[in-house]
Amino acid sequence: MKVLEIEHITKKAGRRTLVGDMSFDIMQGDVCGFVGPNGAGKTTLIRMITGLIKPEEGCIRIEGCDVQRDRKKALGQVGAIVESPIFFPYMSGKDNLLNLVKLHVNIPKGQRASRVDEVLNIVGLAGRGKDKVKTYSLGMKQRLGIAQALLGNPKLIILDEPANGLDPMGIRELRNLILELNEKHGITFFVSSHLLDELQRICSRFVIIKEGRLVWQGTQEQWQEMAGSSNLEDHFVEMMTS
Amino acid sequence: MIQLMQSDWQRMWKRKKTMVSLLIFVGIVLLDCLFLMMQNLGAFDNVSTVPLTAQNFSLFLLKEVSFFLVLIIGPILMIDSFNGEYHGGQLRLVLIRPISVMRLFAAKWINLAIIMGMFVLVTFTVGEIFGHLFKPSVDSVVFLNPDRSYSSAGAFMYCLESYGLFMLIVLAQLSLTGLICTVLPSPIICYLGWVGVAVGSMYVSNTFSFLLFGMSTIFQWMAGSYSHAFIMPLFGCMILGLAVTMFWWNRRNWVK
Numbered sequence: 001m002k003v004l005e006i007e008h009i010t011k012k013a014g015r016r017t018l019v020g021d022m023s024f025d026i027m028q029g030d031v032c033g034f035v036g037p038n039g040a041g042k043t044t045l046i047r048m049i050t051g052l053i054k055p056e057e058g059c060i061r062i063e064g065c066d067v068q069r070d071r072k073k074a075l076g077q078v079g080a081i082v083e084s085p086i087f088f089p090y091m092s093g094k095d096n097l098l099n100l101v102k103l104h105v106n107i108p109k110g111q112r113a114s115r116v117d118e119v120l121n122i123v124g125l126a127g128r129g130k131d132k133v134k135t136y137s138l139g140m141k142q143r144l145g146i147a148q149a150l151l152g153n154p155k156l157i158i159l160d161e162p163a164n165g166l167d168p169m170g171i172r173e174l175r176n177l178i179l180e181l182n183e184k185h186g187i188t189f190f191v192s193s194h195l196l197d198e199l200q201r202i203c204s205r206f207v208i209i210k211e212g213r214l215v216w217q218g219t220q221e222q223w224q225e226m227a228g229s230s231n232l233e234d235h236f237v238e239m240m241t242s
Numbered sequence: 243m244i245q246l247m248q249s250d251w252q253r254m255w256k257r258k259k260t261m262v263s264l265l266i267f268v269g270i271v272l273l274d275c276l277f278l279m280m281q282n283l284g285a286f287d288n289v290s291t292v293p294l295t296a297q298n299f300s301l302f303l304l305k306e307v308s309f310f311l312v313l314i315i316g317p318i319l320m321i322d323s324f325n326g327e328y329h330g331g332q333l334r335l336v337l338i339r340p341i342s343v344m345r346l347f348a349a350k351w352i353n354l355a356i357i358m359g360m361f362v363l364v365t366f367t368v369g370e371i372f373g374h375l376f377k378p379s380v381d382s383v384v385f386l387n388p389d390r391s392y393s394s395a396g397a398f399m400y401c402l403e404s405y406g407l408f409m410l411i412v413l414a415q416l417s418l419t420g421l422i423c424t425v426l427p428s429p430i431i432c433y434l435g436w437v438g439v440a441v442g443s444m445y446v447s448n449t450f451s452f453l454l455f456g457m458s459t460i461f462q463w464m465a466g467s468y469s470h471a472f473i474m475p476l477f478g479c480m481i482l483g484l485a486v487t488m489f490w491w492n493r494r495n496w497v498k
Contacts, residue, residue, distance in 0.1 A: 047495075047496075047497070050337075050338040051337070051338065052334065052337055052338065052495070052496040052497070053495035053496065053497060054495065071340070071342070071343075072340040072341065072342065073340070074340075075338060075339060075340040075341075076340035078338075080338050082334055082338065083331070083334075084331070086330065086331040086332055086334065086335065087332065087335065088253060088256065088332055088335075090256050090257055090258060091253075091256050095252075095256070099249050099252050099253060100249070100335060100336070100339065102245045102246075102248055102249040103245060103246065103249055103336065103339040103340070103341050104339065104340065105245065105340070106340075148335065152339070152340065
């Protein structure tokens, strides 16, 4: 079943095409790596998926709901960290989540606090929930970012460069969390990153873009077969330079 | 909508600036009360004065406080809510939720109107209390127009009406600041933009002097001596500011 459908999406800034006629689907249960060099249009596409910017052409559907026409239903199915995990620094981690959970109408008032405790437990921040966000490390902010993405029980979580600035321990924690949420809770992930090695460890599928256009999409096995090696980095560089 | 308002309200009060603004505002109201208590006359302008009494004390208190409300507290709260959150990237956290962008705008605007209404109400209440505690109560009161005198109840209604007009000016100011905060990139530029609009509009026409000198306009309007259109430009600023900002919010790309 398709969780995310990208159909002929085009976004321009003046004459420059940021994303051009891009189409692909993400299926339920996938952990999909979204790969491309800097300026390829990854964040632009993620902003369009999350309704922050509007495409000039094309259609984005989440669980069959058009993000432009049926914004509330579509965004009700998705949680995201767009760019970096920024929070309201003057509030504690828990207060941030309590504030944001009010915006999910599918969670009744009486269940909001327990939902916040639940997601804090899932990401391993229950012990630090009462601390101000400004005291958190980047790794903790990433985990809190995933916690806020989990608030509305989403089918799809979008992470934009989640490993940015994390140390190896933080990256491992994040990886384990993604895999756990995918396996235990059946959440589909769409993860953009530069770290191919890292994506290889968690992703079953890949979408590769260059200069705003789709270059290739398929499973990790298909890519390895095409590359003739399990080291995808060389093949990726080849694709980007050809 | 209520949940959006609750969420925005909570964020607003958790910001240090809101609490600091409130404390400074309370301090200024109290200092102005002390200042007025030491005066025997209330001045409408450089020429016209009347004896300060329990019945007109709250009006002159508003005159003292108004500049601070319109030029400092209102714009700061508006800029924090409409531009600061966006500029800091935090609004993105809210915008990616299953909410309507238009309702978010409405929630923010209504919350700011409520908080400014609270500031105005506090001024009125403190003015009435101080006036009745520390100034003599009289049977007949005259305001700017010496030909019209008012009973105690009439003076109360006169002050209430003046406060109502001031609240309308605040709402017009919120609408214009909302537009400025949506169009301009950073909080500091937004504040300069608002001051520029308030001062610059006077060069366009004296009709818009209420944006900067609200109380002077209200005094003259209530006395029946105001020579420009007031209500129409006031609602014009309010409605046009709201409409253009809503249009902009609906079309804009949220890239921060």
